């Protein structure tokens with residue numbers, strides 16, 4: 632049975648697109664069929680992070696409007712044949728995406744895939760609403776920083792009231808993905824700690840992704856970090872998060888990105 | 903800068919946590935209330951529109967929260983020439 636997952640946050644630049652690609656690839660690696668759907672009309676980026684930007688022919692809006700068939704718009708990943716991308720339109724007006732159009736495409740995607748992962752645009756407007764509308768599960772991406780936590784709180788409120796699931800009176804399953812986490816700075820009291828954020832938002836923790844240059848490297852290469860360097864700390868944190876989404880219980884690790892004195896002196900991470 | 907303020911400067915996270923807790927407690931209450939006022943406004947408008955022709959912007963609903971009681975204020979402007987449907991259907 633297909634599961635629709637929305638990756639959302641309210642605030643921009645916190646790591647939604649990065650997380651969509653990394654979780655999507657990790658779930659696809661476990662053999663399940665996955666499609667990642669870009670809802671960021673006009674500001675699409677998932678194609679770039681997935682390294683598929685030169686293969687985009689049709690997009691989500693073309694499919695909702697009947698200009699292309701779903702099969703024509705879907706891009707199969709070159710590295711993992713269980714992973715697919717449905718890109719957003721870069722040129723069309725945001726209003727071209729309608730509620731009915733999205734409903735039709737989501738129904739088709741549900742029939743085809745095990746996981747449908749929707750990468751939400753920032754904000755709490757129509758685009759974010761459409762991305763969360765059909766979700767069974769939500770991953771709320773949050774940075775340990777005041778404005779991100781506040782926006783996440785707002786998004787949690789919307790997930791509990793404006794989704795189809797909420798309107799049917801069902802409980803929306805929500806998970807917190809804390810990203811760009813710097814253990815050292817949190818320990819020194821410079822940054823909110825995991826427990827602070829958990830206490831404030833009170834939704835279960837799916838994973839802690841460290842601030843890491845591996846993430847930047849992965850996006851430079853156009854490869855989800857779980858594929859570009861599976862042994863790296865962020866990749867392992869994303870893979871564990873994907874396993875938890877699959878219902879496995881995995882011990883939560885707080886990533887250690889502490890620097891050695893040597894690393895500190897020379898301004899880079901110790902190996 | 904004194905030595906003390908040098909050390910205090912670093913631990914700003916507890917301040918962030920406290921500010922967020924206070925702010926979000928307030929905002930969560932507000933959001934629920936805004937929705938309530940919105941819902942009330944729409945339903946009141948629908949009831950009035952069954953009998954009198956009014957413009958939506960002429961119906962104002964305001965909630966004022968007090969410690970012991972809250973008051974709901976409904977203000978409707980009915981233009982002199984508004985059609986009164988009750989009279990017609992009676």
Ligand SMILES: Nc1ncnc2c1ncn2[C@@H]1O[C@H](COP(=O)(O)OP(=O)(O)O)[C@@H](O)[C@H]1O
Nearest residue numbers: 643644645646647648649811841842843846847
């Ligand atoms: N864990 C991380 N460590 C370092 N940089 C990150 C991390 N997660 C995201 N980034 C960077 O932050 C920026 C915004 O990420 P992105 O996934 O596009 O956010 P969003 O989709 O929420 O706007 C990108 O440059 C990305 O490479």
Ligand SMILES: [Mg+2]
Nearest residue numbers: 647648671676
């Ligand atoms: Mg994005």
